[in-house]
Amino acid sequence: MHRLLLLIFLFSFQAGRLFSQQNVHPQSADYQWPTDPKVRQKLDKWQDQKFGMVIHWGLYAVPGMIESWALCSEDWIERDSTQSYDDFKKWYWGLSKEFNPVKFNPKQWAKAGKDAGMKYLVFTTKHHDGFCMFDTKQTDFSIAQGPFKNNPRADVAKYVFDAFRKRDFMIGAYFSKPDWHTEYYWWPKYATPDRNNNYDIRKHPWRWNQFKQYTYNQIGELMHNYGAVDILWLDGGWVRPLETVNEEVRSWGAAIPAWSQDIDMPGIASMAREAQPGLLIVDRTVHGPYENYQTPEQKIPEKQLDHPWESCMTLGNAWGYVPNDQYKSASQVIHSMIEIVAKGGSLLLGVGPGADGTIPTEAIKRLEEIGKWTSVNGRAIYNTRITKAYKDEDTWFTQSKDGKTRFAMVCLKDGFRLPKVISWKGNIPRKGSEMIFLETGSKVKWTTDGNSVKVTLPGSAKATPALAFSFEGR
Incomplete structure (x- = not known):
């Protein structure tokens, strides 16, 4: 006892x-x-x-x-x-x-x-x-x-x-x-x-x-x-x-x-x-x-x-x-x-x-x-290095070791309804370049408005702790 x-x-x-x-x-x-x-x-x-x-x-x-x-x-x-x-x-x-x-x-x-x-x-x-x-x-x-x-x-x-x-x-x-x-x-x-x-x-x-x-x-x-x-x-x-x-x-x-x-x-x-x-x-x-x-x-x-x-x-x-x-x-x-x-x-x-x-x-x-x-x-985590602009609210950024590819990771709250459009400021993709949604490997549509990026999620996107994208930075 x-x-x-x-x-x-x-x-x-x-x-x-x-x-x-x-x-x-x-x-x-x-x-x-x-x-x-x-x-x-x-x-x-x-x-x-x-x-x-x-x-x-x-x-x-x-x-x-x-x-x-x-x-x-x-x-x-x-x-x-x-x-x-x-x-x-x-x-x-x-x-x-x-x-x-x-x-x-x-x-x-x-x-x-x-x-x-x-x-x-x-x-x-x-x-x-x-x-x-x-x-x-x-x-x-x-x-x-x-x-x-x-x-x-x-x-x-x-x-x-x-x-x-x-x-x-x-x-x-x-x-x-x-x-x-x-x-x-x-x-x-x-x-x-x-x-x-x-x-x-x-x-x-x-x-x-x-x-x-x-x-x-x-x-x-x-x-x-x-x-x-x-x-x-x-x-x-x-x-x-x-x-x-x-x-x-x-x-x-x-x-x-x-x-x-x-x-x-x-x-x-x-x-x-x-x-x-x-x-x-x-x-x-x-x-x-x-x-x-x-x-x-x-x-x-x-x-x-x-x-x-x-x-x-x-x-x-x-x-x-x-x-x-x-x-x-x-x-x-x-x-x-x-x-x-x-x-x-x-x-x-x-x-x-x-x-x-x-x-x-x-x-x-x-x-x-x-x-x-x-x-x-x-890909957004391993073999990456820091980028000068590394955060915008709940979005975090990394880049490949050679600096050619940029990654954006958007953290979502538990139970949060998946939005149709994701946006962040800074880390603008190069004009005319492709953006890849890592979860599916598919291309996504994106637009810019000044220093802001808007990304349209595919209908196949599912609720997840974070959404990750790759693109060529400017």
């Missing part, structure tokens, strides 16, 4: 946490373009993809609760007041003895992503709780050492990456820089007051050097043992050199230690790119040479940005699996994608498999609905 009450409490806490933490990674104008030609080439390829899937899956799927953060003792965290913090940590980490995803089905995940029109993957190999979803040799705290260890697919990350590669996805490995399970980050000698390491690194350099080596070794395993990897997506931006702490970091509201949590990113990057030439490194919020694209979280920038970025957003209300999650409609996701792409970014959509290893049926349905739109309108 005590455990049941605890879980109910944590489920109710989940929604509140989403609002308190959703904007901790805003976009920034402080961007440094990579100089390595292979990285620039990979970055250009990544900018063609536009739509990806991020999968949070770990111990937190067993009770269906917030990912890792309940372990963190900060004032925005709520836990069952009748249980001691130490008992809670023992219970949470003890979930490793229960996590046995016997229905683990990465082929289902990859098919769902492909059906939705997704082009790249970011899979959580390790979240802040330190539980590894790959067969690391640095710790026994992994999926490959618990009840699932005798399963032929116990090295989960390998089978996830393989399944998505077979669907032609670019492959990204999410990796948490902080690790709250290892004694080299949270030393059991001391309390754990917040997300930071809990000892003075200046006084205990040996211990921190052990953590740096631990981190280096684990990333090395991912870079050397799991085939081609395109993206190393590093989370936990408070683990950073002290001199890089700025007002953006202070605005998170977390404590800033007096010492530097420097893990030697130049050394990690050199090793990783030797194994994976051209690797994109996304050291979130640590602006500079190892933040190859930026990652505003649960938010879309107000204006168009001219450097690489993605909005990472959840399909439901949570990153990982929680029971009875409320999923966004296909229209919501499609409208967000259109806005993001027109502003120069990519959409990384979060999906959380359950403890059994399958994605919930309702989430699969949403992804299929999204795919019905992307399968016929994808």
